[in-house]
Amino acid sequence: MFDVIMVPVDGSEYGYRAADVAIEIAEKFSSKIAAVHVLEEFSFNSYDDEEDSGDEILAKITEKASGAGVEVVEHLLTADPLRDMKFIVGQTRADLVVIHAHGANNNRFVSFEDNNVSDTQIGSVSERLLRTCDVPVLLVK
Template structure:
């Protein structure tokens, strides 16, 4: 049913929640995971530190998936998540996208309580995917 499940991850607890669900689904359907971490084109941090951080994020997902026998293909890309996520998803060959409702770019989004975020709100990348993606999107809240 799902050969490739793409899960965009930003390093937040919310992103890892979505990855956990993607791994669970992949395990049930014998799917591969395409774990995607996007390095933003314009960042105040050094590229090397951003790349190292992205590698660590993807390695966590690969390790966790490997523990239950799920294959992961890591994708560390420089792009604009809002503009480019649909293209990235097409390139991964996704049959399903699993993404959390809220992103956490550079860990600015710490928690719902600290940021006065309602559980009915949705992040811009997730919202755009729901509206424009050609494959099913599972939104994790």
């Protein structure tokens, strides 16, 4: 049913939760995972630090999926997540996108308690994908 399941991960607990759901679905449908981490085009951090962090995030997904017998293709990209995520979905040839509702924002992770985030709010990248993506999008809270 799903050959490639794309999961964007940002290093937040919500991103890892979405990856867990993607891995579970991939197990059931013998799918591959396209794990995507986007390095922001304009960051105040050094590119090397951002790249190392992205590699670590993707390695965690690959390790967990490998333990479940699921193949992962890692994608570490420099882009604008809000603008480019639909294009990235097409490039990974994903049949399904599993994305978290909330995540990192300028390296400060969203906390429902600290920021009074309601259960009905979603992040801008997730919201844009829900509106524009040509493949099914599973939103994980």
